[in-house]
Amino acid sequence: MNIKTIAGNARESAATVATAPTERKNAAIRSMADKLALGKSGILAANEADLAQAERDGLPGNLVDRLRFGENKIDSRIRCLNKMRALPDPVGQVIKTQQTTNGLRAERVRVPLGVILMIYEARPHVTVNAGAFCLKAGNAAILRGGSEARRCNEFLGELWQESLVEAGLPGEAIQIVSGSHEELGQLLQLSEYIDLVIPRGGKGLIAAVAGNSKIPVIKHYAGVCHVYVDDDSDVDRAIEIMLDSKCLMPEVCNAMETLLVSEEAARQLPKMIEAFRTHNVTVRGCETTQAAAPDVEPATRADWRTEYLDNIVSIRVVKNVDAAIDHVNHYGSHHTDAIVTDEDRNAGKFVEQVDSAVVLVNASTMFCDGESLGMGAEIGISTDKLHARGPMGLEELTSYKFVIRGDGHVMGRA
Amino acid sequence: MNIKTIAGNARESAATVATAPTERKNAAIRSMADKLALGKSGILAANEADLAQAERDGLPGNLVDRLRFGENKIDSRIRCLNKMRALPDPVGQVIKTQQTTNGLRAERVRVPLGVILMIYEARPHVTVNAGAFCLKAGNAAILRGGSEARRCNEFLGELWQESLVEAGLPGEAIQIVSGSHEELGQLLQLSEYIDLVIPRGGKGLIAAVAGNSKIPVIKHYAGVCHVYVDDDSDVDRAIEIMLDSKCLMPEVCNAMETLLVSEEAARQLPKMIEAFRTHNVTVRGCETTQAAAPDVEPATRADWRTEYLDNIVSIRVVKNVDAAIDHVNHYGSHHTDAIVTDEDRNAGKFVEQVDSAVVLVNASTMFCDGESLGMGAEIGISTDKLHARGPMGLEELTSYKFVIRGDGHVMGRA
Numbered sequence: 001m002n003i004k005t006i007a008g009n010a011r012e013s014a015a016t017v018a019t020a021p022t023e024r025k026n027a028a029i030r031s032m033a034d035k036l037a038l039g040k041s042g043i044l045a046a047n048e049a050d051l052a053q054a055e056r057d058g059l060p061g062n063l064v065d066r067l068r069f070g071e072n073k074i075d076s077r078i079r080c081l082n083k084m085r086a087l088p089d090p091v092g093q094v095i096k097t098q099q100t101t102n103g104l105r106a107e108r109v110r111v112p113l114g115v116i117l118m119i120y121e122a123r124p125h126v127t128v129n130a131g132a133f134c135l136k137a138g139n140a141a142i143l144r145g146g147s148e149a150r151r152c153n154e155f156l157g158e159l160w161q162e163s164l165v166e167a168g169l170p171g172e173a174i175q176i177v178s179g180s181h182e183e184l185g186q187l188l189q190l191s192e193y194i195d196l197v198i199p200r201g202g203k204g205l206i207a208a209v210a211g212n213s214k215i216p217v218i219k220h221y222a223g224v225c226h227v228y229v230d231d232d233s234d235v236d237r238a239i240e241i242m243l244d245s246k247c248l249m250p251e252v253c254n255a256m257e258t259l260l261v262s263e264e265a266a267r268q269l270p271k272m273i274e275a276f277r278t279h280n281v282t283v284r285g286c287e288t289t290q291a292a293a294p295d296v297e298p299a300t301r302a303d304w305r306t307e308y309l310d311n312i313v314s315i316r317v318v319k320n321v322d323a324a325i326d327h328v329n330h331y332g333s334h335h336t337d338a339i340v341t342d343e344d345r346n347a348g349k350f351v352e353q354v355d356s357a358v359v360l361v362n363a364s365t366m367f368c369d370g371e372s373l374g375m376g377a378e379i380g381i382s383t384d385k386l387h388a389r390g391p392m393g394l395e396e397l398t399s400y401k402f403v404i405r406g407d408g409h410v411m412g413r414a
Numbered sequence: 415m416n417i418k419t420i421a422g423n424a425r426e427s428a429a430t431v432a433t434a435p436t437e438r439k440n441a442a443i444r445s446m447a448d449k450l451a452l453g454k455s456g457i458l459a460a461n462e463a464d465l466a467q468a469e470r471d472g473l474p475g476n477l478v479d480r481l482r483f484g485e486n487k488i489d490s491r492i493r494c495l496n497k498m499r500a501l502p503d504p505v506g507q508v509i510k511t512q513q514t515t516n517g518l519r520a521e522r523v524r525v526p527l528g529v530i531l532m533i534y535e536a537r538p539h540v541t542v543n544a545g546a547f548c549l550k551a552g553n554a555a556i557l558r559g560g561s562e563a564r565r566c567n568e569f570l571g572e573l574w575q576e577s578l579v580e581a582g583l584p585g586e587a588i589q590i591v592s593g594s595h596e597e598l599g600q601l602l603q604l605s606e607y608i609d610l611v612i613p614r615g616g617k618g619l620i621a622a623v624a625g626n627s628k629i630p631v632i633k634h635y636a637g638v639c640h641v642y643v644d645d646d647s648d649v650d651r652a653i654e655i656m657l658d659s660k661c662l663m664p665e666v667c668n669a670m671e672t673l674l675v676s677e678e679a680a681r682q683l684p685k686m687i688e689a690f691r692t693h694n695v696t697v698r699g700c701e702t703t704q705a706a707a708p709d710v711e712p713a714t715r716a717d718w719r720t721e722y723l724d725n726i727v728s729i730r731v732v733k734n735v736d737a738a739i740d741h742v743n744h745y746g747s748h749h750t751d752a753i754v755t756d757e758d759r760n761a762g763k764f765v766e767q768v769d770s771a772v773v774l775v776n777a778s779t780m781f782c783d784g785e786s787l788g789m790g791a792e793i794g795i796s797t798d799k800l801h802a803r804g805p806m807g808l809e810e811l812t813s814y815k816f817v818i819r820g821d822g823h824v825m826g827r828a
Contacts, residue, residue, distance in 0.1 A: 003791055004828060015769075019766055020770075046720055069702060074795075075644060089681070096788075098788035099785055100788075104777060104781060106781075106786065106787050108786065111769075113799055114799065116822075119626055170443060190637070195800070196800060197582065199423065210628075211628070214624075214625070216630060216800045220693070224720075234822075240822060240824050241822065241823075241824055243824075243826075244824035244825055244826045248824075248826050258811055297680065323477055328428075329426060343775075344770035347819075351817050353433060354431055355525075356815065357489075357815060357816065358816040359815060359816070359817050359818070360817075360818040360819075361817075361818070361819045362819065362820045362821055362823070363518060363818055363819070363821075363822075363823040363824075364823060364824045364825050364826075365825070366826075367520075367823065367825060368816070368818075369817055371418045372514055372518060372520065373816060373818075374510075374514075374520065374819070384630075385527050386800070386801045386813065386814035387800045389813050389815065390815070390816050396733075397802065399803050399804055401769075401772065401773060401803065401804070401806050402764050402771065402772040402786075402787060402803075402805075403773050403774075404772065404773070404775070404782075405774075405775045405776065405777070406652040406774065406775065406777030406778075407780070408648075408654060408655065409776070409777040409781065410654050410655055410657075410658035410662075410777075410778045410780070411656075411658055411662055411778050411780035411781060412657075412658045412662050412780075
């Protein structure tokens with residue numbers, strides 16, 4: 001289909017979805033969950049075909065892994081949809097109320113953004129998630145997955161369209177696009193039809209989208225996340241937090257990549273390094289770290305900027321909390337950073353001065369997630385400051401309007 | 415000075431201003447107010463020189479008017495700065511608190527955006543206002559006024575720099591740029607230094623900035639604003655609201671440009687048109703309107719999209735509230751629109767379905783201003799939906815970070 005037709009249909013359906021009652025949106029989400037359960041064989045077949053093609057094309061193994069959409073993953077999407085249904089509808093919520101002295105009542109009321117374009121690689125589960133997120137927040141969605149997942153995504157798109165129509169909503173409220181890079185380039189020019197672009201994937205993809213888009217983009221860049229262990233902190237607690245931050249899910253963006261240790265806490269380095277090794281984590285370190293234990297690989301400057309997403313950690317000894325803050329702000333990616341400390345003053349400094357979306361005190365970086373932050377779920381983690389920062393939930397997919405109610409009020413005699 | 419140096423200095427000073435105590439920011443604003451009072455002769459001289467140049471260059475009269483920065487306007491800026499000082503500091507405000515079941519406390523804390531680039535035409539008063547706004551919200555500002563106001567803006571920029579330094583803040587936190595279009599083009603590429611661009615001025619300027627910027631832009635487009643008079647509404651109240659919306663300040667973006675009247679209310683058209691004429695407003699109308707009173711100029715389709723910013727109004731008779739909503743969404747600019755009605759159902763429909771930043775019931779469009787909406791003042795009125803919509807106050811110049819405090823919390827055993 002023509003790109004402009006797709007965008008135009010999305011814009012048109014957005015007007016209907018924007019004012020659709022919660023029950024109707026939930027009905028579509030419930031229907032999609034049912035179809036995932038009933039249509040498993042079809043989904044698996046489409047996914048198998050994508051996987052076979054990927055093998056023929058010689059796709060790298062980690063990409064093939066992300067492409068796989070097996071029975072377990074489908075079940076987990078069904079649970080996710082059911083959770084989404086239970087979340088409060090953000091549309092119509094009153095964010096703020098003002099009453100002026102002359103009796104005018106002004107409210108800020110949450111409204112949908114309009115049309116959201118999601119761009120992502122592989123991972124067919126995003127097609128389920130992102131569709132539900134956009135819909136629940138009253139938006140129309142254009143979902144542009146990677147070409148390697150085309151068959152599975154298009155199958156899921158058909159299920160979405162049936163679900164929407166059954167719920168009495170326009171089927172075009174969730175559309176799948178699997179076109180060429182040129183067509184994606186065209187889509188990114190259509191700022192009159194599309195209100196927001198959310199690219200998720202590698203740095204190259206995100207930078208290319210941001211560089212070519214006439215539509216506002218909320219970027220989801222990588223996480224070079226830190227845990228800083230301050231003077232005199234309890235070493236066992238520090239080790240628990242650093243292991244959780246590194247090893248629980250090393251492949252996620254909020255996993256720790258660099259451990260910073262204050263000069264004073266550095267005498268505990270042998271114990272910390274030992275703990276990492278017990279958990280099969282390769283340790284790279286600065287000179288002090290290398291001196292603290294045998295067989296520590298040297299960390300170069302490039303390490304301080306690297307998102308390993310793997311069982312590797314870099315360790316650097318820094319003078320104190322100030323030096324730690326400087327390191328985090330200079331080398332980090334302003335994503336998620338934690339301090340382990342017993343000193344309220346140092347905690348306060350770290351919280352105030354570290355310029356990251358999520359800053360934690362005595363807690364694992366794993367808590368940078370929508371569930372922990374009261375959003376129920378998340379569509380992604382923004383590394384931007386405008387509109388939404390950090391984990392994005394339903395509210396972050398909305399805008400607002402001012403509603404002012406008077407009784408014949410005019411400014412000339414106000 | 416080199417454009418990159420300016421942007422780099424802004425970025426560096428932003429880190430200091432971001433964590434500066436409220437008193438220090440207020441001290442700089444107070445100092446600026448003092449300097450405006452004491453330095454009047456210097457400001458007037460610089461402005462006179464700009465005006466003389468403008469005359470030599472044959473600038474159009476309305477531009478010369480906006481360029482003029484006389485004693486009254488300076489006094490009004492001093493009052494504005496004093497008001498700004500009294501406003502609460504948005505930085506550090508806790509927007510939201512969540513307590514998870516396992517005792518983790520998460521807060522959303524307001525933080526500055528960073529570096530803001532304002533681009534505007536003529537109007538030296540923006541140099542005072544925008545500087546104070548950005549500073550109070552903890553941001554560094556790069557102010558790029560029109561070349562026609564260069565001397566006055568640079569003089570005001572020097573006052574800002576002295577004021578900042580006296581308050582113990584970096585002078586580069588407010589910088590004036592008066593360079594060429596090429597240099598502006600370069601600035602708009604520096605997304606690593608600048609976080610937000612706010613262009614204010616004609617549609618051409620805003621579109622050019624938005625089209626060329628690698629930095630996020632919040633646009634302040636024109637206002638094609640409506641008042642819709644519903645069936646059976648009290649005609650005297652309707653007339654008061656429409657006159658206030660049109661005549662109080664016809665030159666502002668939230669002034670009414672088109673009056674919509676329901677078929678039933680249309681029998682009151684002669685009285686309405688008469689009221690406009692008493693206030694020297696030229697009336698253009700649809701056929702029904704033309705039939706209702708002599709000498710009504712015909713309104714063409716172009717009128718429905720025109721922001722007159724003058725004593726002209728276009729009038730169209732529409733079937734009912736649904737037709738009014740369609741007209742507003744189709745021809746309007748999603749800025750500020752009002753309904754006059756006694757019917758709660760129609761008011762609700764209008765409020766829900768009109769896709770504008772500000773929607774009013776039985777009140778003048780003049781109330782779309784920062785003061786009425788509890789912001790104290792405003793830096794502009796966004797016609798975008800992302801980040802900020804409608805009047806923008808101090809809070810709209812901020813972002814947030816998540817601060818999570820635990821007591822050794824790890825997800826693995828959460």
